[in-house]
Structures are given as structure tokens and as C-alpha cells.
Amino acid sequence: MKYRKPKDSDSDYSDSDPSMMPPQNSTPFYRQSWFLPILLLMTILLWLQFTPSNNGKDKSPKHSDFLSLSPAELKDIISSEIRSHLISKSVELPKQGEFKSYPPVKVIPDQDRLRICVTGGSGFVGSHLVDRLMMAGHHIIVIDNMFTGRQKNVAQWLGHPNFQLIIHDVINPIMLEVDQIYHLACPASPPHYQYNPIKTIKTSTEGTMNMLGLAKRVKARMLLTSTSEVYGDPQISPQKEDYWGHVNPIGPRACYDEGKRVAETMMYAYESQGNVEVRVARIFNTFGPRMHPNDGRVVSNFIIQALQGKDITIYGDGKQTRSFQFVDDLVEGLIRLMNGNYSQPVNIGNPEEYTVKEFAELIKGLTKSNSSIRSLPATKDDPKQRRPDISTALEQLGWKPIVPVTVGLEKTIQYFRKELEESGEITPTGPNASRPQNTMRHSED
């Protein structure tokens, strides 16, 4: 049969010249490009057909049923068969009643639900903040590198549709779409932040810069959790926000103190130059459940020592003062600050002042412990007094602490009792740099 030149074409095919004829399809069928995929599909079909399921009462269609189907219909059937086969073989679906239950979450209209990023959200303070924001009905994205954070602090939310945990180090940039950023990521206890001082500096500087860059790009409001440590070893008491501080820039605490001071500087540079809405909280000593048992801080060490009947150790003569706030009060202050109109730094702490020795005695009494109180040499650059002036928080946010220290301590003691039950024994961390330890009991214990 002669090849007919297509009428609507201007091609050069000639009726007479065989070299100009289109190529004839003379390749055997088993070398055609469609042969292998079809062979593979047929093999899968046969495999599915002869693999017993449903206790041998397989109701899947027979081989002959497929012969009349089009390739597209075949493809659909095969992919659904493969999926259902894999699901029935390998995925354990939870039985009814086994679904995880979450703490109650307020149902709010979509337009009121904010996307909120909490860096350091699996740490002590961060996880309490996440609880409050989740329960208020917002969508929360936690960013944490798990240096001092613990997944168990946010385990109650894992799998919730409003919650995401991203393991990420803030010294690397991240792209997200969020409305607010609570920037907490930074180890807070002296042994932990002194363990890798360069990393602590990078976290406060590069980390804050990255989060500010994100805030600027997506026009999110950003709150920095700064610290009373920006006042260093203060020469005035109580400390008000306009006090510039007394910090040793090259001492062992400088990586944290100076890091936070630079972070504050960056916040206000991005506010004036980049129009970022900023909030700065200067947090004073905070305590409560979910404190890291190895953080070496006064509250955790004293409680752990008292509960185990070990000596309660004080660094120095114990006359240095501290003021302690319960974590629920802090979280309330942070949320008010974020959502208020005041953009200058605000002290958030409890002005009730104790000497460290008085505090040790208070904890000894509350735990009904027989421990002795023992003095060890003072640590370098340990501030002699720490007490916030909270008049700005009161005026601008209508905030003041409301949880009595003893009530907060009772809850914290209960938490550490449970931690001790799980881990057997906890050795409190000393004043020197130390890596956060996993306190969970090993299986052979």
C-alpha cells in the first residue's frame, strides 16, 4: 500500500521516493516501549490475585475481568489495589477508643486564629507558653534544636492539627508564614549556656537576627525573652528598665548576658530601620514544673537535694538575694506584652526577695527534708542581688504576679518527685559548665 501525503500538510514526503517515506513499525512486540510496563502491571495483578487476604475469602476480581478494561481503568484499579493491600499488611490502624485525647482547645473562628511561632517551645518556659496558646485555639509552630528542650514537654500536643514541632536550630534561617513570633530559643541556666559559650553567643545573635529577618519578611510581631542578666551584677536595687546594667563583658556569664544585650539592640534596630513590631521581656528567675532536672539552678537543685535527703548546697555565704516567680505568672505577662501596645523593655518577675539561705530553708521545710544546708565557694560573677521593679508591667500591661511562691513551690516539688520516681536518682548539676543530661532511668536499672 502506498503512503498518502497528508492533505493539510506542507511536508516534503514524496509518493515515489522510498527514502522519504515515514519509518515503518517493524520492531517485534516484546521490544516495544509499552511491553515492559504492561508486563509489570500484569505480574502485580497476578500477585494480588493469588496472595490470600480476607482469610482466604478474596472477593477481588478475576484475571479475565481485566481483559475488557481500558489502560486508564486498569491503572486506577491497580493503584487502589496496591494501596489497600499495603494498608491491610503494614499499617496498624488505632482501634476505636484508642485515639489520643488532647487537653481542651477553644474553638475560635478561622479569622481569629493566629499562626504563632514559638522558638525554644519545648523548653521549660516555652512549653507552658505553648499550652496557653494552644488552649486559646491558635495554630502553634514550635522550633527547637532540643539542646535543653525535651519532647515530653510538648508530648500532649503531638499529632494535634493545630500543632507542629520543627526540629531546627535558629542559627540557620527558616521560612515560615506566621503572625507572631515568641523568640525564646536560648539555654537559660548557667551550666548549660556556659557549656558551649560560642554556640550561646551565636544563638542569641545569629538566631535573633534570623528570626527578625523572618518577622520583617512576613510582617509578624516578635517578642524576645531577654533577661534580668542584662543588668549584670546590679549596683541599684530594685532594677528598673532604664538601668543600663553592670556586666563583665569577658566573664563566664558574658556569652549569655552580652548575647541578650546584643539581641535587644537588634530588636530595636529592626524596629527603627525595618519597621518590625517588637516586644522585649526582661525575665527574672522563674521556676515551675518542667524545669530541666540538670539545669543547676537554685530551685531545681535545692528541691532535688532535699527530696533525696542530700546536703542542700549554697554557693557563697547565702546572703545573695533572688526573687522567684512561678511560670504561670510569667506566661501571662508574655502574652499580655505581645498583644499590648507597649514596645519598650518590660521587667517580668516577682519582687518578693529572699536570700538564697532563706530560700533553702523554705524548700527544706516544704519537702519535710532532713537535709543539711552546706556552703560551697562562691561562683564567679554571681550577682549579689536581684529584684525587679515591675511598675512598668503594672502600668502598661496591668500585670503583676499572683501565684504565691509557696503555692508554686508545692507544684514544682510534686513535679520533681515524679521525675525522681522515673529516673531513680538525680545528681544536681554544680556551678560549672555542663551538658544537659538525660535523666531517664536506663532499661537495665
Ligand SMILES: NC(=O)c1ccc[n+]([C@@H]2O[C@H](COP(=O)([O-])OP(=O)(O)OC[C@H]3O[C@@H](n4cnc5c(N)ncnc54)[C@H](O)[C@@H]3O)[C@@H](O)[C@H]2O)c1
Ligand atoms: N527560666 C528563667 O528563669 C529565665 C530567666 C530569664 C530569661 N529566660 C529566657 O527565657 C527563655 C526560655 O528559658 P527556659 O528557662 O525555658 O530555658 P530552657 O533551656 O528550658 O529552654 C530553651 C529552649 O531553647 C532551645 N534552644 C536552645 N538553643 C537553641 C537553638 N540554637 N535553636 C533552637 N532551639 C534552641 C532549647 O532546646 C530549649 O528547648 C530563654 O530565652 C531564656 O533566656 C528564662
